[in-house]
Amino acid sequence: MKKLILSVLTVTLFASSAFAQNDDYRKRSTLGVNFFLSDFQTAADIKKNGLANVIRSKNLFRTGRMNPGLALSYLKGLANHVDFAASLGGSFVNYPIPNVPPFSNNNFLMEATAGVNAKLLSDNYWVVPFADFGVGASRYLSHYAAFIPIGFGIQINLFDEAFIIINSQYRLPVTEQAASHLYYSIGIAGNIGKAREAAVPKEVIIPVVEPPKDRDGDGIVDSLDACPDQAGPASLNGCPDRDGDGIADKDDNCPDVPGLAKYHGCPIPDTDKDGINDEEDKCPTVPGVARYQGCPVPDTDKDGVNDEEDKCPNEAGPASNFGCPVIAPEIIEKVNLAARNVFFATGSSKLLAKSYPSLDNVVKILQDNPSYKVDIEGHTDTTGTHEKNMVLSNDRAASVKAYLVSKGINESRISSAGFGPDRPIATNKTAAGKAKNRRVEMKLRNY
Numbered sequence: 001m002k003k004l005i006l007s008v009l010t011v012t013l014f015a016s017s018a019f020a021q022n023d024d025y026r027k028r029s030t031l032g033v034n035f036f037l038s039d040f041q042t043a044a045d046i047k048k049n050g051l052a053n054v055i056r057s058k059n060l061f062r063t064g065r066m067n068p069g070l071a072l073s074y075l076k077g078l079a080n081h082v083d084f085a086a087s088l089g090g091s092f093v094n095y096p097i098p099n100v101p102p103f104s105n106n107n108f109l110m111e112a113t114a115g116v117n118a119k120l121l122s123d124n125y126w127v128v129p130f131a132d133f134g135v136g137a138s139r140y141l142s143h144y145a146a147f148i149p150i151g152f153g154i155q156i157n158l159f160d161e162a163f164i165i166i167n168s169q170y171r172l173p174v175t176e177q178a179a180s181h182l183y184y185s186i187g188i189a190g191n192i193g194k195a196r197e198a199a200v201p202k203e204v205i206i207p208v209v210e211p212p213k214d215r216d217g218d219g220i221v222d223s224l225d226a227c228p229d230q231a232g233p234a235s236l237n238g239c240p241d242r243d244g245d246g247i248a249d250k251d252d253n254c255p256d257v258p259g260l261a262k263y264h265g266c267p268i269p270d271t272d273k274d275g276i277n278d279e280e281d282k283c284p285t286v287p288g289v290a291r292y293q294g295c296p297v298p299d300t301d302k303d304g305v306n307d308e309e310d311k312c313p314n315e316a317g318p319a320s321n322f323g324c325p326v327i328a329p330e331i332i333e334k335v336n337l338a339a340r341n342v343f344f345a346t347g348s349s350k351l352l353a354k355s356y357p358s359l360d361n362v363v364k365i366l367q368d369n370p371s372y373k374v375d376i377e378g379h380t381d382t383t384g385t386h387e388k389n390m391v392l393s394n395d396r397a398a399s400v401k402a403y404l405v406s407k408g409i410n411e412s413r414i415s416s417a418g419f420g421p422d423r424p425i426a427t428n429k430t431a432a433g434k435a436k437n438r439r440v441e442m443k444l445r446n447y
Helices: 002-018 040-049 051-056 329-340 353-368 386-406 431-437
Strands: 030-039 067-079 082-093 107-119 127-140 143-157 162-173 181-191 373-379 414-418 439-445
Touching: 030 040, 030 082, 030 162, 040 051, 040 181, 067 107, 067 181, 082 127, 107 143, 127 162, 329 353, 329 439, 353 386, 373 386, 386 414, 386 439
Parallel strands: 373 414
Antiparallel strands: 030 067, 030 181, 067 082, 082 107, 107 127, 127 143, 143 162, 162 181, 373 439
């Protein structure tokens, strides 16, 4: 494939030097006849198994899978690199209509297409690669379908606006009764109008002019050169620019470092050396980061934890608690004690009434501290199946959450989850150990 592409490019480059140029070389009305082969089976394999597998199995171009046919074509140039292209063709095939049983024999399939050929080169080259796309319709017995042809090809110019056109398409189904298929064609087409008249070149008389003086040889005559003894570009009136920043060395305070005119040819300064130049740095004397426009990451509550990592940016707290104030140990112990006094009916998630006083203490703590949140965890021992224990632990944690919500605590402040027997705190080989593992834990936090 690489050798084929290289050959096409070589022929195209050679042809570009052999053809006379013309400002307007749009193709005039052209009729052609094409021989084509259509392949439904390989297209179905590509859709099912992918192009790579089809290529690997050497099924991409097998004539035994193809049906021959003939088509008439019409082309007309819309622009130097765009042609309108239409075709009408017919062949005898066993058309694989989706969701319709296969036909017992081949029948006549008529296909019509209309679209454009986007050409890499204009028609004044011998070899012209192009891509084509458009719309199409077909009739097979009493079945009508629509499809989209997409492909590429090569147009070979012969003489007197006659062409050999080789084309390969993939025809994508649009309607339900359309089937995707590959389409290969080769044909000849010719102009059906008057032959194009060759352009007569105009004679150009070049006057003999004495060349102006240019001492430094930079292409700028001395009368217009601001630095006649130093070569430089015309954009700088013939003066050199060693650092290429568009400022002539004679006006550049930093001639070897690219810069801006407003800084006399020097780069934009970065006073605090944080990698953000002073023009974009809102804290030009204090190192910072780009997302804060050169300023340091803020620490609103001045607790040493910056706001991006501080879950309580307006309340001072240690980094160990994500920048939030530490909850008093006695309050945490009250919540832990309440959790140890939560009881359920055996094998059930129904709270027993003796749990209510303990849970009411938790409600009071949450009411008195609006910033507090609580995570409720349900745990079981290993008795029974793992699946049932997961459901039971989750339901028990949810029951505790529901009680707190019923007492006016906002649901967004409470999370609940069940972990079944996966997080034991004692052995499950003794009754005492299992009793410890059957528990509810409540973890208080303020972030």
